[in-house]
Amino acid sequence: MKNNAALATDVFLLDNPSDLISIDKWQKTVNLLAELFDAPAGFLVQFTDKGFQVTISSEQESNPYSAGVIIEPEVNLFCRKVVETGQMLYVDNAAIDPCWDTNPEVSDDGFRSYLGVPVFWPCGTAFGTFCVMDYRETAYKHTFIELIAQLKEILESDLALIGSYAQLQQLAITDPLCSVNNRRGFDILAEQRIKLAKRNNSLLSLLYLDIDRFKVINDKYGHGVGDAVLQQVAQLLTRTLRETDVVGRLGGDEFVALVALEDKSELTTIKHRLISAFETSFSETSLPKFTVSIGCTFVSEQAVLAELIDTADQDMLQKKQALAS
Numbered sequence: 001m002k003n004n005a006a007l008a009t010d011v012f013l014l015d016n017p018s019d020l021i022s023i024d025k026w027q028k029t030v031n032l033l034a035e036l037f038d039a040p041a042g043f044l045v046q047f048t049d050k051g052f053q054v055t056i057s058s059e060q061e062s063n064p065y066s067a068g069v070i071i072e073p074e075v076n077l078f079c080r081k082v083v084e085t086g087q088m089l090y091v092d093n094a095a096i097d098p099c100w101d102t103n104p105e106v107s108d109d110g111f112r113s114y115l116g117v118p119v120f121w122p123c124g125t126a127f128g129t130f131c132v133m134d135y136r137e138t139a140y141k142h143t144f145i146e147l148i149a150q151l152k153e154i155l156e157s158d159l160a161l162i163g164s165y166a167q168l169q170q171l172a173i174t175d176p177l178c179s180v181n182n183r184r185g186f187d188i189l190a191e192q193r194i195k196l197a198k199r200n201n202s203l204l205s206l207l208y209l210d211i212d213r214f215k216v217i218n219d220k221y222g223h224g225v226g227d228a229v230l231q232q233v234a235q236l237l238t239r240t241l242r243e244t245d246v247v248g249r250l251g252g253d254e255f256v257a258l259v260a261l262e263d264k265s266e267l268t269t270i271k272h273r274l275i276s277a278f279e280t281s282f283s284e285t286s287l288p289k290f291t292v293s294i295g296c297t298f299v300s301e302q303a304v305l306a307e308l309i310d311t312a313d314q315d316m317l318q319k320k321q322a323l324a325s
């Protein structure tokens with residue numbers, strides 16, 4: 001992972017709760033929906049590739065599904081139809097429509113009526129549905145059908161808030177020029193990765209990369225070309241390392257990468273792979289030739305991130321000095 005996705009729309013909200021959402025407010029909205037429709041069950045349901053999860057369930061004894069219940073994605077649910085079509089669905093009497101014969105809500109639970117509207121994440125992806133179900137045949141008035149569409153907008157405005165916040169969070173941890181982690185983002189992800197590696201007894205190394213005589217590139221070709229070289233370094237690092245490695249730009253022409261290793265000898269292979277990627281990159285672009293000094297250190301049991309960065313930096317400086325002499 002080079003950077004976190006801005007908004008986790010593929011994770012159940014109940015597994016990834018957000019402080020920005022008042023579950024209490026959502027509960028009241030779902031309870032109100034069921035009450036207004038005089039329905040025995042009302043739901044906010046979320047859909048991901050794992051299936052349909054009841055996020056909020058109206059608090060009534062007549063309601064057979066509680067929050068947290070997950071139903072497989074291929075089951076012939078009313079909500080599935082809403083998510084598939086992105087349209088409101090009103091079934092006033094499912095018993096007379098054979099297409100619902102295999103729906104367990106009808107065949108097992110005895111529901112007859114369903115009214116549901118799609119709920120969307122701010123990016124346009126389907127979040128799931130907001131719906132009411134009844135054991136009786138229903139004949140909802142048009143104004144009621146409009147009401148459910150209005151109520152779902154309250155839920156969508158909360159989802160939009162999560163989206164905006166996730167975007168801001170993403171901006172705060174991303175380097176705007178190179179689109180890799182900035183120092184803050186790198187620290188957060190690297191700390192997590194180091195903790196995990198210690199727990200799993202796995203091996204990590206921290207690389208510190210600095211472009212050689214970068215000031216000369218800026219002076220000779222201009223800042224625009226300097227910027228393109230920085231972007232090229234970030235891109236090559238991202239492309240050459242694994243998806244699970246963490247890449248960051250500390251500032252200026254200095255980059256870091258926390259890489260997972262099978263064994264200590266793999267570090268040499270990775271360094272060679274990077275050097276070769278930098279060398280061959282000139283043939284792909286019209287950028288001036290440049291080299292990069294790479295320092296490294298293994299992540300030990302007692303490792304502290306700031307000290308690891310410092311050690312790898314010192315190693316990089318030694319290599320740079322050796323190059324100059």
Ligand SMILES: Nc1nc2c(ncn2[C@@H]2O[C@H](COP(=O)(O)OP(=O)(O)OP(=O)(O)O)[C@@H](O)[C@H]2O)c(=O)[nH]1
Nearest residue numbers: 210211212213214215216218223224226227252253
């Ligand atoms: N184009 C561009 N230049 C930057 C950016 N940030 C810092 N710099 C420049 O990067 C240069 C870094 O110069 P130095 O720290 O002297 O490093 P160097 O020239 O690579 O020298 P050595 O590290 O000793 O090889 C400075 O000229 C900064 O102005 C940026 O975002 N874009």
